[in-house]
Structure formats: C-alpha cells, structure tokens
Amino acid sequence: MLSNFLNNIFGEKRINTVLLSLIAFSLAFDFRVTTLSILLFAVFTLYNRLKEPIKVNPASIMKVAPFITFYAWFAIGFFYSEDKAGSFKDLETKFSLLALPLLITLFTKFERSAANFIYSAFIIGLIIMELICLGDATMHYLEDGEKGYFFYHQLVSLSDSNAAYFSWLVLFSLVLLLFHNFSMSNMLKPLLLIFQIVFLILLSSRASQLVFFFLILPFAFYYYRSRHRELKYRISFLFAFSIILVVLAQPALINSRFEVLKVQKAKQAFLPEYDHYSYEFNDLSTRLFFWRVGIENIQSANLLFGVGNGDVNQVQNKKMDELGIKDLYREDQPSDFLNMNLHNMYLQSLLASGLIGLFLLLGMLIVPLLDALRTKSYSFLLFQLIVIVFMLHESALQTQAGTVFYSFFSAVLIAQSKDFELSGSSAAAERIGKGISDGIKRLFDIFFSLLFLLPFTLFILPICALIIKLVSPGPVFFIQERTGKDNKTFRCYKLRTMRLNKEADTRQASKNDHRITPFGYFLRVMHIDEFPQLFNVLKGDMSIIGPRPHMLYHTSIYSEELPYYGRRLKVKPGLTGLAQIKGYVGEINNASDLKKRVLNDIYYVKHASINLDLYIFIMTIKNLIGKIFLFKTRKNES
Secondary structure, eight states: OHHHHHHHHHOHHHHHHHHHHHHHHHTTSOHHHHHHHHHHHHHHHHHHHHHSOOOOOHHHHHHHHHHHHHHHHHHHHHHHOSOHHHHHHHHHHHHHHHHHHIIIIISSOOOTTHHHHHHHHHHHHHHHHHHHHHHHHHHHHHHHOOGGGGSHHHHTTTSSSOHHHHHHHHHHHHHHHHHSOOOOOTTHHHHHHHHHHHHHHHHTOHHHHHHIIIIIHHHHHHHHHHHOHHHHHHHHHHHHHHHHHHHHHOOHHHHHHHHTTOHHHHGGGGOSOSSSSOOOOOHHHHHHHHHHHHHHHHHHSOTTTOSOTTSHHHHHHHHHHHHTOTTTTOSSSOOTTTTOOOSOHHHHHHHHHHHHHHHHHHHHHHHHHHHHHHHTOHHHHHHHHHHHHHHHHSOGGGSHHHHHHHHHHHHHHHHTSTTOOSSOOHHHHHHHTTOOOHHHHHHHHHHHHHHHHHHIIIIIHHHHHHHHHHHSSSOSEEEEEEEOGGGOEEEEEEEOOBOOOTTTTTSOOOTTOTTBOHHHHHHHHTTGGGTTHHHHHHHTSOEEESOOOOBHHHHHHHHHHOTTGGGGGGSOOEEEOHHHHTTOOSOOOSHHHHHHHHHHHHHHHHHOOHHHHHHHHHHHHHHHHHHHHHHHHHHHHO
8 A cells, every 4th residue: 555655646666766765875874774775675666566567678687697696506505504594694694686686677667867866875875974984983082082983993883884895885986976977066076076085095995995096096087088088187186186195194093004914914824723823913814814714625625516605604613723713612702713704705605605606606797797898887897896806805795784785786787777678678679689799708608618617527528538438449539620700710629429430521420320329329419529619618719609610621512502601600600509499400411401500690690699699598408408308208218
C-alpha cells in the first residue's frame, strides 16, 4: 500500500532515484543507516517488479554476470569450509555483490539523469561527515591540545570506516568533481575540490595520496588540456596547490606515516619465528607479515579451490601461532593479529577460493573496466582503476563498508553508461552490434583461456596424454600450419586423434575414417582435442570466438571456389564460431555445405559484438552438454 501511494504521488522512477540517493548519502555514515536504505530500496524495487516485470536484454545480464559468478563461487566454498559460521558470515558480508548489481541494473527503471542526483547526494553526505569529523577533532584538541585527532584513524573515528576506507570515498568524490558534469557555480567546484584534497592529506593514507597525485591529477590535466582548454589553468593551479600543500604544509604527524616505509622495519615481517625475538611491527611490516603468512598458507592449500571462504582466519591464526606471535589466543586480551584478513584482496581470494576465485575476482574488475573504456566514461574508468589499486593493500570485500561501496557504485556506473538499455530496444541492439575493439576482445581471450587452461593442464591433459601414448605410437600433440587473420599462417595445436599418416595436411577427417583411433573418436566427439588451442588463444594467434581455422591446402582451394572467402579472414580464427553452433561442423561434403559455413563466418565478421560473442559462447556450452548426454546414451544402448 505504501509503495502504491508513493508511486501515485512521485512516480516509480523518481522513488528509485530518491532511494538510491539515500544509499549514496549514507555511505559515509553509520553502516546501519546504509543497511536500512538498501533494505527500503530492495523492498520497493522487488514489489514493483512483481507487478510489472522489466524485459532485460542479454548485454545487461553480461555486465552483471561477473558479480553474480564471483559470489556464486564463494557460495560454493561454504560446502567445503570447515567453519560454516565463518563462511556464512563472509557470504553475508559479500551479499551486496549479488544484490545491488541485480537490483540496480536489472530490476530498476534507471534513468541516466538520476546519476546526477545520486552522485550529488554522495558528495553532500561525505562532506557533512567530514565536517562532523573535523568538528569532533577540534573539540578534542581544545580539551587536551593533542594534534593527533586531526590525522589518520582518529580523524574519522566517528564513522564506521578507518582512514584507508574513508580515503577511498574521498578519492571517488574527487573523481566525480573533476570528471562529472554537475550543475554548480564556477567557484563552488574548486572550493569543494580543495576541501577534499586537504581532507585526503589529513587522512594520511599513503596509497590514496599516491593514487591521487600520480593517477587522478595527471589524468585530469590531460583530460582538460585536450577538451576544455579554458579549465586547464584551473587544474594546473589545483595540481600546484596540492603539491605545495603536501611538500610545505605537512606536519610531522603526516610525514611520520611515510617514514615507516624504511626497509629496516620491513625485516620484522620475515623473521623465521617470533618466540625468541624482540620484535615490533609498524604499518608496513604488519601488512607484509600478513602477506607472508597468507602466501605460506597458499603454498600448502588446494591451489585450485583454496581452503574455503570460512577457513581463512583459522589457517592464518594457526600459522601465526606456529611462528610464535605472542598472546594470539589469550582470552582476556588477545593479540590484535587474531582473525585479521590478508590486507590484499587478491591474496585473500586466492587463499579462500583458489585460482578459480582469483580469476573470477579479476573478471569482476576487468569487465566493468572494459565497459568504461568502450563507453569512454572517465569517472567509471578511474573508479575501477582506484579499486584495482586499493585491493592491492586492503581486503576490500571482507568488510561491509568496502563491499557496499564497491558494488553500489559499480552498479550505478554500469546503469548510467551510454549504451545501457533495460528495454532491449532496437537502438540498444544497434549500438551493441557495432563491433568489439581489439583490446577488449584480447582481454576476454586472455581471461577465458587462462580460466580453462588451468583445469585442462592439471587434470585433463595428463590423462589424455597417457591414453594417446598407449593406444597409438607418436606424439601427444598434433601441430599443423593453419590460416589465421589476414591470411597469415600459424602453428595450430591439437591433441592427436589419428594414427600417423601422410594425408594429415591435405585430407579432412571423415565419418568412419580408419585413421582415427577409438580414443581419438571420443576426443573429437567431446571436442577435447581442440583444448590445446587455448594456448593459441593465449599466444594471440586465435580468439575464443571466431571462424574456425582451415588447413593451408583447403584455404587455397576454397578461395578459388568462393570469391568472397577471404572476408572471413578479417578476424582471428576462433575455438568456436557462429557456423559451429548452427551445426556446420566436421567434414565438408559439398559446395553448398562450404557456402553456408563461409556465409555464417562472414556474417560474424560483419556483426561481431559482445552480445553475439556471448550468445555463441552460451550455445557452444549448451551443445557440448547435449553431446555429453548423447554420448552417454549411445554408450548405454551399445
């Protein structure tokens, strides 16, 4: 009833904007306020979707798929974690990675104009919290004259975030002020920028200051120099002001944050044991020590699956106890090191969920980065780069504050990107169909080739190699020259499925071909013989999706038969393609069969897009699963 009342008065889209702006506003405050805001938004959104479902296009699903996949893999970790309570708590912490992208990008009628309100609410909320923190620090200073209240963790003691996480919020506010088009006076924006820079320096987060001075400011100078020449002088002044402020005005309390980088203290992180040493950790050596313990645990864990997302604290505590860290399990006053995360999200994911978890984390970071590059959304691009750097020195997704901040703004930035459409309109499809940049396609190829190469190399290849050697003399791999992009040749790798013969480079495999071994027949039916071509993908000779590569002999023949054959060579050959998912596989028996394959390949070259690649990939998996069941059925019948 309340939802109907508000919809009738304000309209659904306006309510969505208000609720999203409320979440953004609350991010710098007590996390209970943020949780309540998210709950309100979820209830209104789901209620409206039950009444009126939204049609979602495949491109929208692809943008949020990495978030869903990453969370799903961590959910699987629950089943092999010994500490179920710890695993459940971790899943609860990361739940925003699943909920917010789905709610914001797939279930919400999001208008791009809403982004201005959301970003403005975030900046206003952050500035209010900063003023509250400065007021609190001033009151404490007047009481006892201690300047430390104005710096580092003490400055933001009233918020739920420590100085490192709060500086993450400040960095993004600076990005928005520099690169997002707000309607504000020419005087207000520079004042807000200067205020945020001063607060960032007071927070004394080393990594954040380095990101600001060596990534954001140079990028801003380049951006305004090439697009808004009248503003480049303001940016130059801002850059000079920031440098002067850091070099001349930093008090000893801030400078001391950089003095701990001295190498002598770093040695404390690598002592053989700590029972018989007098040791004292600082910020640098503490972080290095956690990394050292994590890496040692990774070396003894299951590399593919990890120890389970609930057991990271257990194995970390156990290793630190073995090294002799004092008072670790002391009941009345345990060590501060007890149950600490790794302070590195990449190592944290690797230890918790293995290489699969690490690859999924990288995919979750890279896919939005590629979207930002493609749509030329500079605030989105810098947000992702800041996240990638921030995760090097913090386990950002192990805290509610970090998870909500990252997932919320990732979803909002995806939803407001230039080509995002919820309706699945023809205009959106037309934009998606303009093609894929070589850089984006190459990053996808590297990611998926590494993802599939790992299980193939560790599990499938050793078994296949042994059987191939047993059933037929000769090498394990069949290497053949094939035609690649722009008619260039490359060495294509396959698992050998035939007995050694002189016709391998000129004659196609045919039905009931006597050259194929029984095990080779199985490899061909399951397409396992093609798996080594993942190495070709990694090298850059091939792509995951594209026309299949032909033998040199057949390329010369087909080029004579079909004048337009060469058009299919404008892109890299692929492991699978449009022709293959339509059933054009195996031997080419006649001119009509050849023509249909080539025309499908040319269609792909002309209409290549992320959407089409995703469709081909999904259909390939579906066809492969169908063949597995068909093979089992035939085997049972025989």
